[in-house]
Amino acid sequence: MKAVLVHEPGDASALTIGEAPKPSPGPGEVLVRTVAAGVNRADILQRQGHYPPPKGTTDIIGLEASGVVEEVGDGVERWRVGDEVVALLSGGGYAEYFVAPEGQLISPPPGVDLVTAAGVLEVAATVVSNLDLAELKPGETFLVHGGSGGIGTFATQYAKALGARVASTGGSEAKLAHSRAHGADIVLDYHDDWPTQLREATEGRGADVILCVIGAKYLEANVKALNRRGRLVVIGLQGGVKGTLNVGLLLSKQGTVSATSLRFRPAEEKAEICAKVERQVWPMLRSGRVKPSPETRIPFAEVRRAHELLESGENVGKIILEM
Template identity: 45%
Template sequence: MHAIMVSGPGGPENMSWTEVEDPVAGPGEVVLDVAATAVNRADLVQREGHYPPPPGASGLLGLECSGRIAEVGPGVVGWTVGDEVCALLAGGGYAEKVTVPVAQLLPVPPGVDLVVAGSLPEVACTVWSTVMMHGGLSAGETLLVHGASSGVGSHALQVARAVGAQVVATANSARFDVCRELGADVVIDYSGDVAGALSDATEGRGADVILDNMGGTNLATNVAGVALDGRIVVIGVQGALTGEVNLAALLARRGSIAALSLRSRPVDGSRGKGAVVAEVRDRVWPMIADGRVRPVVHARFSLSAAAHAHRMLAAGGVVGKLLLVNDQTAPVNG
């Protein structure tokens, strides 16, 4: 098979389409013929040498994919060769074939084609595990989503609206309309007084759950904007690795800050990837089936041209996800 290999830490010029050995399904695993994968911000960070895969995971880029089951390993039940699926991965999606633990498989949601399904597992599992399983967002509460036009952000807006929450988004002013279309009740310019605008939008209450991808840059804003008993969930450090926290302000609000990662979780256990995937199948897939949540795809590239997609994501302006399509399986413009 062929896969995208990275010759060493650096830019997209270090990526190449290279022949590698085919994977083999072990116990409790399947091999997929990949139809599509998607570019996540974490892929860029790994390419730069700052986000190594967890022990035992593939060293190839790619945290999600869709495809057809090509091989079933020992002990696998409920799935057969030829099934169309999508999957959460710890790595390996930028390839024509990939091995997946069966607990991380999902059926393609009703109404979604096989290629587009490759854009869903990482955002769906990230949002559900952070905003819902950890943050406990419920109807009538307020969610603040930073970077709301991103892949994770665009999905979080829709899920929050679907569960009956008030949704506040931060974004560049050029993307206000798309954030409103995706479910934001209020959109705030991220370069302005976010805490003040959030206070105005919530009559001084603040946000019950804050989903943050910037890290240290937003710590002070998040603490100032969190509601009583509010939950701040950090999933990225695009702005800064460190920051100061006003603990007195956080104590006064009985607030909490959690930094959560999906990729490093084990497959099994109550907090493992398998448990997250099971909840996504039970709770999010029905939202997609009835139209409350939809995939948001900005552009498609051939899998072999992944470097171009990396450049586009790094340049900014992407709304939702960038798909990498295995054109041996499905045409890029199909």
């Protein structure tokens, strides 16, 4: 089968399309013919050699994809050949076929085509699982960094649907306008002193929950922006892996800092998260309370361009590779 391969870590030119063995489903697994795959920041980190897959997982990049069931392994009960599915993966999405555990496949959202659906599940699973961890409550203030990206666009809408007041950061007026259009109550230019501006906009309180894709670079600023008993959840490393932390300030706020990775969770946990997304988020999409992010569709053969666009910071919404 054709797949995107990385022989040596590097920039987007390290991505090549070559031949790889077609996988076979084991017990409890499903083989899917790929229709489309979502492109994520974690894919860039893996290409660069900074985010290796879990032990025993394919080296082929790709954490989410959609497609049609080609074959089912022993013990699979829900799926049949020909079923349309979306998948949460530990790897393998950038290929003509992929294998996934039965529980990490769910039906596409009602009324959403398979290409768009390829960019919904990983985002939804990330946001839902982490806002559950942070115990976001109605009436609280929620801050998401990168509000115009795939995670940020979904998180803004989902937090609003949960009854939260939403703030988001962005680096241009167009991106701030995007966040406003998707429900953000407060928009903050990250070139400015956004922690102070957030506190001013919230009568000195700050954020009860912060979802951060930046990592080390924003660690101290995030703690400064927290409300008393605020919860910071770090899910990305765009700003590096080592930072400084004023523990005294964190202590004075009785705040908490958590860091999570969806990719390395056990299959059972992923299956539970996927089931909750199907149960809770898909009805929101059907009713229009939450809408899929704006998307840029790029042909599979132009995977380098997809990575370059994501790295440029110019993209708004989700990038999807079409097979």
